[in-house]
Amino acid sequence: MRDFLDDRPLKLRRDRSGDRHYWRVVALAVGLALISVLLIILDRQGIVAPARLAVREAVQPLAGWLSERRAMIESWWATPRDVAALQNRIAELEAENARLNSEVLRLEQARVENIFLRQQLAITRTYPWKILGAEVMVRAPDAARRVLTIARGAEDGVRVGMAVIGQQPGSSPALIGVVEAVGPRTADVLMITDISSQLSVRLLQADGAPLGLMQGQWQRGSRLRVELIDRNVTMRVGERVVTAGLSGALDLPLDLAAMPAAVPIGAIETVQQEGQRQIGAIRPFVDPDQVRYVWVILSQDE
Numbered sequence: 001m002r003d004f005l006d007d008r009p010l011k012l013r014r015d016r017s018g019d020r021h022y023w024r025v026v027a028l029a030v031g032l033a034l035i036s037v038l039l040i041i042l043d044r045q046g047i048v049a050p051a052r053l054a055v056r057e058a059v060q061p062l063a064g065w066l067s068e069r070r071a072m073i074e075s076w077w078a079t080p081r082d083v084a085a086l087q088n089r090i091a092e093l094e095a096e097n098a099r100l101n102s103e104v105l106r107l108e109q110a111r112v113e114n115i116f117l118r119q120q121l122a123i124t125r126t127y128p129w130k131i132l133g134a135e136v137m138v139r140a141p142d143a144a145r146r147v148l149t150i151a152r153g154a155e156d157g158v159r160v161g162m163a164v165i166g167q168q169p170g171s172s173p174a175l176i177g178v179v180e181a182v183g184p185r186t187a188d189v190l191m192i193t194d195i196s197s198q199l200s201v202r203l204l205q206a207d208g209a210p211l212g213l214m215q216g217q218w219q220r221g222s223r224l225r226v227e228l229i230d231r232n233v234t235m236r237v238g239e240r241v242v243t244a245g246l247s248g249a250l251d252l253p254l255d256l257a258a259m260p261a262a263v264p265i266g267a268i269e270t271v272q273q274e275g276q277r278q279i280g281a282i283r284p285f286v287d288p289d290q291v292r293y294v295w296v297i298l299s300q301d302e
Contacts, residue, residue, distance in 0.1 A: 123165075123173050123295065129260065131165070131295040132156060137186065139289075146194035146218050148177070150294060153185040158296055163243070163259050164189045166291035174264040174285035175199075175243060176294060187296075191288040192265070193218040200244040201226060201265060203235065203280075211244055214265070214282065224266060224282035235278045241265045260300040 123131060134152040152158050158179060166176040177189040178197065190197055197216040202209040203226070212228040226241060245261030266284040273279075 119167055119173075123167070127173070128300055129297045130299045132158070132298055133293065133295050134187075136292050136294060144219070145196075146191035146216065146288065147180065148189050148191065148288070150187050150189055150296070151185070152296060153183045153187050155184050157298055158182050158187045161259060163263055163297040164294050165263065165297065166286045166288065166294045168286050168290060171285050172264055173295070174266065176284075176286055176288040176291055178259065179296065189294070191218075192216055192284070193223045193288055195219045199259070199265075200246040201241050202244045202261075203228065203233075203268070204240045204242060205233075205236075208233075211246070212241075214241065217281075222281060224284060226268075226280045226282055228278060228280075231276055231278065235268060235271045235280045237268050237271060239268045241267065241282055260297055263297070 134150040136148050137151050138149040140147040160179050160182055162179045163175055164177045165173045167173045177191040179187050180190040181188040194216040199214045201212050201214045210228050210230050210233040212226045214226045217223055217225050243259055243261055243263040264285055266282040268280045269283040270281045
C-alpha cells in the first residue's frame with residue numbers, strides 16, 4: 001500500500017482563497033486608477049474645484065477649533081507649574097507693567113510740554129517779549145493772600161517786579177500776576193486779584209489811552225477795579241485794559257520797573273459813579289486761579 005502511494009503522485013486540491021485575494025487587489029487598483037482618471041477629467045472641466053471649495057469650507061470650522069485647542073494645550077504646557085516659577089513670572093509682569101506706566105507718563109508729559117511750547121511760540125510771534133515758561137507748583141494755603149509759587153527762580157533769570165502771564169483755551173495771553181519774591185529755583189507771584197496788587201494801566205479807547213490805577217479786589221468779593229486819573233474821561237463797558245508800564249515811577253509797594261507796557265489784562269465789565277469818581281470793574285482775560293502753566297516776561301524788544 002505504501003509503495004502504491006509512493007509511486008502514484010497525489011493531486012492536491014488547489015487553494016482558491018489566494019486567487020480571490022489576488023483578484024480583489026487587482027480590481028481595487030484598477031478602480032482607483034479609473035477614479036483618478038475620472039477626477040482628472042472632471043478637474044479639467046472645472047467640476048471638481050467647486051466641490052473641493054465646498055468641502056474646504058465645511059471642514060474649516062473644525063480645523064479652526066482644532067487649531068485653538070492645540071494652541072491652548074501648547075500654552076498650558078509652556079506655563080510654569082511650580083510656585084517659584086509663577087512668582088518669577090508675576091514679578092516680570094509687574095516690572096513690565098511699571099515700565100509701561102512710566103513710558104505712558106513720559107509720553108503724556110511730552111505731549112503737555114509740546115502744547116506749552118506751541119503756545120509760547122505763538123506768544124513770541126505776536127508780542128515783542130522774551131518769555132520763560134514755568135509750571136505752577138504751589139498756591140498759597142492762606143486764603144488772605146493770592147500768591148502762587150512757580151518752578152523758576154534767580155538761576156533762570158527771574159527778578160522781582162517781572163510780569164507773569166497765563167493763557168486759557170480760547171483766550172489771548174494776559175497778565176495774571178507780578179513776581180514778588182525770588183529764590184534760586186522758585187519764585188512767588190502775587191496775583192493781580194490780590195488786594196495789595198496795584199498797577200498803572202491804560203484804557204484803550206477809540207480816541208486815546210487814558211491812564212488809570214488798577215487794584216485787586218478778591219478779598220472784597222470782586223476781582224479787579226480801575227479808576228482813571230483823569231476824571232473828565234468817560235469809561236465805557238467793553239473797553240480793554242492793558243498795563244501802562246509806569247508802575248515803577250508811581251512809588252508803589254513792589255518794584256515794578258520791569259513791568260512792560262501793553263500787556264493785556266481784561267475788559268471793563270461794569271462802570272459805577274462814586275461822586276466825581278468813575279470805578280470800573282474789570283473782567284480779566286485769564287483767571288489767575290485756573291492757570292497751571294505761566295510765562296515770565298524777562299524783557300521786551302524795543
